[in-house]
Amino acid sequence: MVAHSRRSALVAAAALLGAPAVSRAQGQARLVVVGGGFGGASAARFARLSAPDVAVTLIEPQPRFITCPYGNLVLGGLRDMAAITHGYEGLAARGVRIVQDRAVGIDPVARSVRLGGGTTLGYDRLILSPGVALRWNAIAGYDEAAAEAMPHAWIAGDGAQITLLRRQIAAMPDGGVVALAIPPNPFRCPPGPYERISMIAQYLKRHKPRAKILALDAKERFSKQALFQDAWRALYGGMIEWVPGNVDGRVVRVDARTRMLETELGTRHRADVANVIPPQSAAAIAIEAGLTDRTGWVPVDYRTFEARTAPGIHVIGDANQPGPMPKSGFIANSTAKQAVASALAALRGAPPPEAVYFNTCYSHVGAEYGISIVGIFRPNADGTAVEEDRDAGGTSPRGDLPEQRRLEARYADAWYESITRDMFS
Numbered sequence: 209m210v211a212h213s214r215r216s217a218l219v220a221a222a223a224l225l226g227a228p229a230v231s232r233a234q235g236q237a238r239l240v241v242v243g244g245g246f247g248g249a250s251a252a253r254f255a256r257l258s259a260p261d262v263a264v265t266l267i268e269p270q271p272r273f274i275t276c277p278y279g280n281l282v283l284g285g286l287r288d289m290a291a292i293t294h295g296y297e298g299l300a301a302r303g304v305r306i307v308q309d310r311a312v313g314i315d316p317v318a319r320s321v322r323l324g325g326g327t328t329l330g331y332d333r334l335i336l337s338p339g340v341a342l343r344w345n346a347i348a349g350y351d352e353a354a355a356e357a358m359p360h361a362w363i364a365g366d367g368a369q370i371t372l373l374r375r376q377i378a379a380m381p382d383g384g385v386v387a388l389a390i391p392p393n394p395f396r397c398p399p400g401p402y403e404r405i406s407m408i409a410q411y412l413k414r415h416k417p418r419a420k421i422l423a424l425d426a427k428e429r430f431s432k433q434a435l436f437q438d439a440w441r442a443l444y445g446g447m448i449e450w451v452p453g454n455v456d457g458r459v460v461r462v463d464a465r466t467r468m469l470e471t472e473l474g475t476r477h478r479a480d481v482a483n484v485i486p487p488q489s490a491a492a493i494a495i496e497a498g499l500t501d502r503t504g505w506v507p508v509d510y511r512t513f514e515a516r517t518a519p520g521i522h523v524i525g526d527a528n529q530p531g532p533m534p535k536s537g538f539i540a541n542s543t544a545k546q547a548v549a550s551a552l553a554a555l556r557g558a559p560p561p562e563a564v565y566f567n568t569c570y571s572h573v574g575a576e577y578g579i580s581i582v583g584i585f586r587p588n589a590d591g592t593a594v595e596e597d598r599d600a601g602g603t604s605p606r607g608d609l610p611e612q613r614r615l616e617a618r619y620a621d622a623w624y625e626s627i628t629r630d631m632f633s
Contacts (some may be wrong), residue, residue, distance in 0.1 A: 237262045237555045239548075240321055240331035242311045242493070244268030244296060246275075246330055247337030247525030247540035249631040255335075255548045256302045262552065264297060265329060267321065269310040273632075274364040276397060277537050278624055281572060283374055284407030285414070298633045311338070314497040314516040333551035336515075337497075337525040337540065338491035339363070340396050343504075346487040347389065347459055354464035358482040362370040376481045377408060382416040384480035387469055389459035391487045392426040394505070396526045396535045399431040399581070401485060403571040406436065409444040410574055422477060423450045424469060426458040431534070432571060432581055435604055439573040442608075456574065459484070463479040490527035497521075510594045511586035512550035512560045513543055520554075531594040533585050538567045541627055563587050565594070570620030578616030579604045 217480075239262050241252045252266040273294045281287040296306050307329070313322035320330045336388065342360060344351045350358070359376070361369040377386060386408055405423055412419040418496045429452070440448045451457035451471075461470040467482045489495065489504030497511055499506045501514045507516040507521040515521045524547045525540040533539050542565045550560035565585040583601040585594045604616060 222390035233412060238330060238332045239264050239335065239551060239555075240329055240333075241335040241337065242321060243337035243339060243525065244270070244273055245337060245339060245525065246537040246627075247297065247544045247632065248277060248278075248335065250541040250544035251275065251335045251337065251524065251548050252299055252304045253302065253631060253633075254545045254563050255552070256299075256304055258548060259552050260303070262555070263305070264303070265305040265307060265331075266296070267307045267311045267323065267329070268296070268571050269308065269324075270366060271295070271308055274367045274370070274625075275537070275628070276362070276364050276400070279361065279364060279405045280400065280407040282370055283404065284410040284572070284575075285363075285376065286407070286410070286572070286575060289371065290406055292364075292558040293367070293551070293627055294632045296632065311493055314493065314521070316497065316521060321518060331364045332520075332555060334521045334549055335544070335551065336494065336521055336523045336527065337544070338493050338527050340488040340526045340535075341491045341495075343487045343489055347466065347484065348461040350484050350486055354462060355484070357464040358462060358467060358484045361483060362400075362483055362485050362488075363451070373481070373483055377411060378415075380416065380480045381417065384416070385420050385422055385478075386412070386481045386483065387422045387424065387467075387477055387479035389462070389469055389482070389484040389486075390423060390425040390430075390457075391426070391485055392453075392458075394535060395485070397569075398534050398536075399436075399569050399571045401425075402430055402432070402436045403573070404483070405448055405450075406439065406443075406573040409440070412447065413444060419447070421448045422479065423448065423455045424459050424471060424477065425450060426453045428452045428454045431569070432603055434606060435579040436571070436573065438581070438606055439577055439613075443574050443577065444511050488526075490523075494523065494527050499523060501529075509591035511546075511563050512554075513547040514550070519547045522551055531585075531595045532568060533565060533583070533594055534569060535567050536567055537627065538569065538623075539565060541630065542566050552596050568614065568623065570623055572617060572620060574613075574617075576617050577613040578618070578620045579613070580616055580619070618619075 226572045241344045255264045278292045310324040359373040363375040456473045458472045501600045506528045526535040581603045584597040
């Protein structure tokens with residue numbers, strides 16, 4: 209209680225201090241980026257391109273970044289781990305200082321970040337892109353130890369979870385059952401579980417054709433649902449069973465020893481492989497810094513992505529409150545650039561640029577079968593909300609369109625190559 213009160217006091221003090229501009233007389237301005245994923249790597253690179261006079265530091269504990277996008281293709285046998293692993297050498301060559309350590313605390317009054325190794329780094333503006341935390345025990349019995357038997361494979365980290373799930377699927381007997389527990393909204397990558405179902409089915413169809421997939425979902429509907437289900441019927445026949453929340457699909461308890469998943473009404477499902485994707489929140493550092501609200505996510509000014517409770521800290525990627533925007537790699541990349549542009553403008557005493565955010569979520573459903581959803585979003589006048597331009601977005605058309613599906617799979621591959629170059633080169 210005392211620690212929480214102290215955090216609240218720090219945040220309140222930071223709000224009173226405001227965000228003073230940094231002049232050249234005070235020395236080179238310092239932009240610190242926490243997190244080297246889609247948001248943070250994009251921010252660091254864009255900052256160097258936009259303001260070579262600003263010192264940019266990227267804090268990231270992992271020496272290499274394994275992307276969650278395209279991790280499902282590893283499960284499907286269409287990619288290997290090397291293909292989704294990226295280094296920070298390109299950012300270093302551009303002049304970004306790479307600090308391989310974990311950020312463990314933020315002082316919004318002193319404007320400093322404390323690292324796990326004991327060092328403290330000061331900043332004039334902070335770009336915080338820490339990703340998500342898994343809410344352990346939100347599903348009874350599902351903790352860090354249980355994830356070693358029933359992998360989530362939802363935070364890539366060092367790649368161990370994706371590798372574990374891939375190995376379990378490969379070792380499963382033909383005729384076995386792969387069960388997935390899918391969380392309620394909001395969570396990282398809304399179409400991700402359904403692409404995962406598709407890619408596991410892609411692998412099983414080739415190697416274990418008598419196997420089944422049981423998808424237990426806390427929700428009653430999901431992103432690109434009609435497109436996914438059309439594809440499942442066309443490509444995988446009766447291999448996939450999706451159970452929505454209103455038909456007892458919400459998993460409330462698991463037993464890692466027996467790979468049992470129990471739903472709300474007490475139905476118990478035994479699986480040969482169990483992939484449990486638990487509910488999520490902003491990463492711990494955002495919570496401990498007092499940036500989150502009761503939802504577990506960080507409220508921001510959507511014009512700048514500045515945290516509502518802490519001026520000078522721009523929260524991007526999956527950690528902020530999403531509104532209608534999905535928690536996607538494309539959104540993290542798009543909003544990172546606006547956050548950096550806003551931070552640099554504030555350092556120079558200028559207003560932020562006008563904002564518009566773009567998203568395209570591609571999903572592989574088969575080896576040569578892709579689908580997508582497109583969205584365009586704009587903040588309202590005071591930055592309290594984001595509004596989607598309903599006339600500008602949309603999804604892939606339905607129907608028997610093999611050439612369309614083949615092209616979208618290729619577009620997806622091109623998007624991945626393009627965005628990872630935009631992050632790391």
